[in-house]
Amino acid sequence: xxxxxxxxxxxxxxxxxxxxxxxxxxxxxxxxxxxxxxxxxxxxxxxxxxxxxxxxxxxxxxxxxxxxxxxxxxxxxxxxxxxxxxxxxxxxxxxxxxxxxxxxxxxxxxxxxxxxxxxxxxxxxxxxxxxxxxxxxxxxxxxxxxxxxxxxxxxxxxxxxxxxxxxxxxxxxxxxxxxxxxxxxxxxxxxxxxxxxxxxxxxxxxxxxxxxxxxxxxxxxxxxxxxxxxxxxxxxxxxxxxxxxxxxxxxxxxxxxxxxxxxxxxxxxxxxxxxxxxxxxxxxxxxxxxxxxxx
Ligand code: GDP
Ligand code: ZN
Numbered sequence: 001x002x003x004x005x006x007x008x009x010x011x012x013x014x015x016x017x018x019x020x021x022x023x024x025x026x027x028x029x030x031x032x033x034x035x036x037x038x039x040x041x042x043x044x045x046x047x048x049x050x051x052x053x054x055x056x057x058x059x060x061x062x063x064x065x066x067x068x069x070x071x072x073x074x075x076x077x078x079x080x081x082x083x084x085x086x087x088x089x090x091x092x093x094x095x096x097x098x099x100x101x102x103x104x105x106x107x108x109x110x111x112x113x114x115x116x117x118x119x120x121x122x123x124x125x126x127x128x129x130x131x132x133x134x135x136x137x138x139x140x141x142x143x144x145x146x147x148x149x150x151x152x153x154x155x156x157x158x159x160x161x162x163x164x165x166x167x168x169x170x171x172x173x174x175x176x177x178x179x180x181x182x183x184x185x186x187x188x189x190x191x192x193x194x195x196x197x198x199x200x201x202x203x204x205x206x207x208x209x210x211x212x213x214x215x216x217x218x219x220x221x222x223x224x225x226x227x228x229x230x231x232x233x234x235x236x237x238x239x240x241x242x243x244x245x246x247x248x249x250x251x252x253x254x255x256x257x258x259x260x261x262x263x264x265x266x267x268x269x270x271x272x273x274x275x276x277x278x279x280x281x282x283x284x285x286x287x288x289x290x291x292x293x294x295x
Contacts, residue, residue, distance in 0.1 A: 004055060005162075006043040006073075007214060010203030014039055016047075016055045017208060025055035033057050040066070041204045041216070042073035042162050065105040067164065070204040070218035074162055078106045078220060079154070081167035081176060083114040084126050090168070091129070095239075095278040097166055098138070099226040102238035109139045109157060113172040116144040132272045137240040145175035155180060158213045162206065166220030173219050180215055181207045232283050239279055241271055255285055267291045 006027065008015025014027035029039065030047070039045075044061040063073040078101045082094055094110070101108040110133045112126055130140045139157060143150035154176070165173040206214040226235060236242055236254060245261035247254065254262040254276075265271040273294030280287055 001046045001058065002049060002055075004045050004047070004057075005206070005214065006039055006041050006045060007206040007208065008203065009039060009041045009071075013203075014057070015205070016045060016057065017206075017214075018049070018055065019212065022208065025049065026053055027055050027057045029057045033060055040071055040073045041206050042066075042075060042214075044074065067104055067106070067220065069220055070164060070216050072162065072164055072204055072206070072216055075104070075106045075164055076161035077158060077163040078108045079111050079158075079163055079165045079167075079176070079215075080108050081111045081113050081165060081171045081173050083171050084112060084118055084122050084129070086114060086117060087168055087170050089125075089129065091274055092278050092281060093168065093223055094133075095275065096224055096226045096282060097221060099235055099238040099282065100221065100224050100229050101166070102240065103226075103230045103234070109141060109154075111141050111143050111150075111154065111167075111176070113143045113145055113176060115142050115149065116147050132274055135241070135270075135272065136275055143172075143176065145172045145179050148179060151176070151179045155210045155213070158215070159211050160213060162214045162216075164216035164218075164220050166222070168222045177207075177215060177217065181209045226282050227284075235279065235283050239275065241265075241275065242279075253283070254279070255283075255289055263291060267293055269293070 002018060002020055004016040004018045006014055007017045016025045016027035018025060039060060045057045047056045047058040050056050065075060066073050067075050080097050082089055098108050118126060133140050141150055141154050141157065143154060165177060167173055204216050204218045206216055208214055242254060242262050245265055247261045248259035249257055252260055254260050262271060266273060266276045277290060277294060280289055
């Protein structure tokens with residue numbers, strides 16, 4: 001049995017990337033697999049090579065997670081792209097996205113793109129936000145897709161993983177995708193046209209790049225209200241830095257409970273006021289709960 005990854009799923013077409021030789025085959029589900037649940041991009045499969053174009057899928061591995069938009073299984077990392085300007089940074093949007101992607105059991109990485117546009121004051125702002133998100137426990141990568149800066153760092157960080165891009169429109173997601181995937185993207189698009197004629201692709205495709213890394217060609221959420229996916233009482237679980245603290249009550253909502261260690265950490269400046277404020281906003285709590293040092 002050989003191991004592969006479904007990188008293309010559209011109607012009856014299943015593209016399987018074989019790890020052994022990095023070639024893409026047309027996947028044909030065998031009987032046992034046919035009866036099972038659907039196959040998605042991101043599914044790890046095993047099976048046998050039938051000929052130089054065809055791979056018989058005999059088993060689909062259990063999924064570690066499944067993203068709904070785009071529909072991709074086994075997503076390791078979500079690249080949440082933001083800019084300081086063009087478009088202006090929106091930390092409330094970022095925190096909503098982080099909550100949702102934590103909820104889907106992915107590891108979000110925060111990418112600040114368009115750093116080439118920033119003047120001195122804006123660079124300071126970038127540094128401030130980078131520090132806030134690093135302190136919260138996120139990997140922060142500063143990028144300029146236009147100048148090809150930070151792209152290698154991002155490539156290294158994504159090595160061996162399945163990733164998708166998310167973030168507001170105009171922030172540079174497709175520019176980053178082209179940088180990551182480079183020439184392979186164009187090659188793929190060309191062969192796509194000749195192979196499929198005028199049929200337009202609606203499904204998600206994962207592009208192989210770097211060392212066994214894969215990235216989705218369809219972006220994830222550009223904006224989202226975290227409560228659409230997450231119960232209000234669970235939001236506290238998706239602010240990573242809160243998990244470092246042991247409050248008196250294990251189900252502490254970090255709002256009005258006595259001996260709340262998270263609130264204590266906000267007072268001491270260990271947890272940022274900005275993050276805590278957005279936590280309160282997401283769970284629709286009263287902002288007068290903000291400790292004095294955050295007012
Ligand atoms: P998307 O909507 O998130 O996919 O954003 P695009 O990749 O389409 O980029 C939107 C616009 O921003 C385009 O005009 C890009 O040329 C521009 N852009 C993308 N990345 C950068 C960058 O790093 N620096 C600058 N100055 N412009 C960029
Ligand atoms: Zn608490």
